């Protein structure tokens with residue numbers, strides 16, 4: 026007989042929360058297995074924190090259920106109190122206890138003998154490289170160190186689930202990526218199921234095994250970061266991850282005509298207005314040779330001539346803006362330093378395999 030399937034560590038079914046008759050979380054369902062980091066990503070006000078608060082037990086849903094390891098903890102007629110949920114919390118303001126030392130902060134939620142507690146505190150402080158600060162008070166630590174103490178404190182009781190709400194947003198920009206990587210390594214070692222709320226796509230891409238993209242209370246797309254970036258469900262989902270170029274067209278005979286040649290628009294009826302969407306890094310640039318550009322290719326289609334209107338160096342790449350003969354402005358992102366003068370004619374090609382075709386918005 027095959028073993029019974031392991032239930033997900035966290036399972037949320039049809040969760041709904043209304044304020045003044047408006048659903049700010051509207052029938053969402055998802056699951057997180059042990060050891061997985063899932064990011065709830067979306068713009069401000071889309072319902073991310075409300076979702077987290079219901080799972081933590083500090084807010085109660087109007088409908089739906091929450092299960093941990095296959096056991097109902099919150100549903101019709103049942104609400105397990107927050108302190109009995111084995112769920113750890115880590116929020117933006119780490120809220121360390123100022124009158125307790127680093128070691129005392131980490132030990133705060135621990136049970137067991139003094140020896141067991143000391144061993145767990147020592148293990149975690151070692152892991153976050155803060156052993157030498159065990160006797161320090163929070164005010165004597167940097168923001169990044171305080172964040173690591175908060176992480177150690179949240180993980181100390183070995184929670185089954187860790188909920189993190191914008192945990193890195195109070196930190197210096199330059200510190201953040203290092204701390205994200207360190208945090209991720211520790212979370213993976215501990216095998217906790219993590220639900221991390223963020224409005225920053227970069228953070229979700231860096232941290233998540235799975236992203237749940239949320240908009241106006243609903244999950245509009247879910248999947249690995251690669252899938253959300255490379256196969257967005259709609260133009261707004263695509264725009265969440267980078268700048269976009271949008272070329273508008275109308276379908277005729279299953280084809281859409283553009284300055285870059287004709288595009289297939291299967292499944293769109295004749296007369297449908299569509300947006301052909303492409304990220305700036307998928308535009309290619311070539312030089313103008315006395316009014317001539319490169320030959321058309323199957324992959325890149327027909328090149329279109331444009332005039333440079335602006336070029337800016339952004340560090341890792343340069344952003345060059347062009348005006349096509351149709352008047353449309355397109356942005357191309359080019360690695361390293363590429364700063365052609367305004368007015369320079371150049372040729373643009375677009376990676377057809379990187380274009381998305383959506384019905385026009387609005």
Ligand SMILES: Nc1ncnc2c1ncn2[C@@H]1O[C@H](COP(=O)(O)OP(=O)(O)OP(=O)(O)O)[C@@H](O)[C@H]1O
Pocket residue numbers: 044049067068069070071072073074075076224
């Ligand atoms: N207690 C409350 N009473 C009334 N409305 C609320 C309450 N809590 C949240 N809301 C509303 O619910 C919506 C979702 O809020 P929520 O904090 O979940 O969004 P969020 O996606 O986490 O946003 P942010 O990233 O800005 O924190 C917002 O419009 C908010 O004003």
